[in-house]
Amino acid sequence: MTFAKGILSGKTAVVTGGATGxxxxxxxxxxxxxxxxxxxxxxxxxxxxxxxxxREEDDLEVCxxxxxxxxRDAIQKAIEELATELGGIDILVCNAAxxxxxxxxxxxxxxxxxxxxxxxxxxxxxxQSALPHLKRSAEGGRIIAISTTAANFGWPGAAHxxxxxxxxxxxxxxxxVEWGRYGIRANWISPGPIAGTEGVDxxxxxxxxxxxxxKSIPLGRFGEGEDIANAVVFLSAQTGNYITGAELxxxxxxxxxxR
Ligand code: COA
Numbered sequence: 001m002t003f004a005k006g007i008l009s010g011k012t013a014v015v016t017g018g019a020t021g022x023x024x025x026x027x028x029x030x031x032x033x034x035x036x037x038x039x040x041x042x043x044x045x046x047x048x049x050x051x052x053x054x055r056e057e058d059d060l061e062v063c064x065x066x067x068x069x070x071x072r073d074a075i076q077k078a079i080e081e082l083a084t085e086l087g088g089i090d091i092l093v094c095n096a097a098x099x100x101x102x103x104x105x106x107x108x109x110x111x112x113x114x115x116x117x118x119x120x121x122x123x124x125x126x127x128q129s130a131l132p133h134l135k136r137s138a139e140g141g142r143i144i145a146i147s148t149t150a151a152n153f154g155w156p157g158a159a160h161x162x163x164x165x166x167x168x169x170x171x172x173x174x175x176x177v178e179w180g181r182y183g184i185r186a187n188w189i190s191p192g193p194i195a196g197t198e199g200v201d202x203x204x205x206x207x208x209x210x211x212x213x214x215k216s217i218p219l220g221r222f223g224e225g226e227d228i229a230n231a232v233v234f235l236s237a238q239t240g241n242y243i244t245g246a247e248l249x250x251x252x253x254x255x256x257x258x259r
Pocket of ligand 1: 097098099100101102107108109110111112114115118198199
């Protein structure tokens with residue numbers, strides 16, 4: 001345990017894409033530290049499996065709704081229902097994302113649109129839908145978007161995702177300014193490669209790039225889901241009170257050694 005038990009007691013959180021990967025790590029850590037958590041994502045079967053494993057492995061009751069972040073009415077309804085069930089939303093973690101490797105020259109218009117829609121438009125949909133609840137948060141609402149350090153440089157082979165994530169980062173800066181008056185903090189975390197995630201599997205391992213990428217990380221290893229979850233806690237708790245419009249890179253220093 002890395003934080004004082006109960007550091008998030010009384011807080012409510014919604015995590016998009018919280019059933020798998022980094023999202024599930026975030027859910028577990030928020031829950032273990034006292035927050036009541038709801039998750040929303042597309043796949044109902046994965047949601048049910050995740051909720052069962054949160055219950056069995058961590059003794060956590062996590063509420064859930066199934067919705068696609070691209071579909072405004074559906075995601076707004078899901079967030080609304082989760083807010084009712086949780087008794088509000090203090091923390092919104094925009095983690096849902098889609099990506100695949102494809103050279104831009106070969107990328108179809110629909111492929112481009114799908115990723116921009118899930119990552120960037122989905123984040124906008126969730127932030128705006130959660131706003132009325134974040135405004136009412138007693139200690140100031142928190143928005144934490146999960147981005148990537150690749151968005152700071154360009155992402156050859158995944159220009160669609162790089163552009164979407166760069167858009168998300170800029171959106172957080174704007175929200176930090178516009179919604180600061182409501183006490184809302186809007187920040188983003190930029191993970192490097194995180195072990196055990198579908199992203200690392202498809203974007204790095206399946207491309208045969210594991211050793212090359214590891215060598216490019218000064219700390220010499222891929223990150224763990226818990227590394228990202230701890231950063232979310234830091235930004236969600238009182239430790240994050242005076243931080244808004246900021247990036248927290250959790251990448252073992254990898255972004256400074258890119259070639
Ligand atoms: N290479 C090239 N184009 C691809 C592709 C790939 N690997 N994967 C999807 N596309 C294209 C599709 O061909 C389609 O375009 P088209 O209609 O012109 O053929 C478009 O993207 C939408 O794909 P589709 O699978 O119909 O859309 P979707 O909305 O169901 O899913 C993603 C889109 C991005 C979520 C999908 O690629 C996916 O399921 N990815 C795996 C999960 C994931 O991304 N997890 C995040 C971890 S990094």
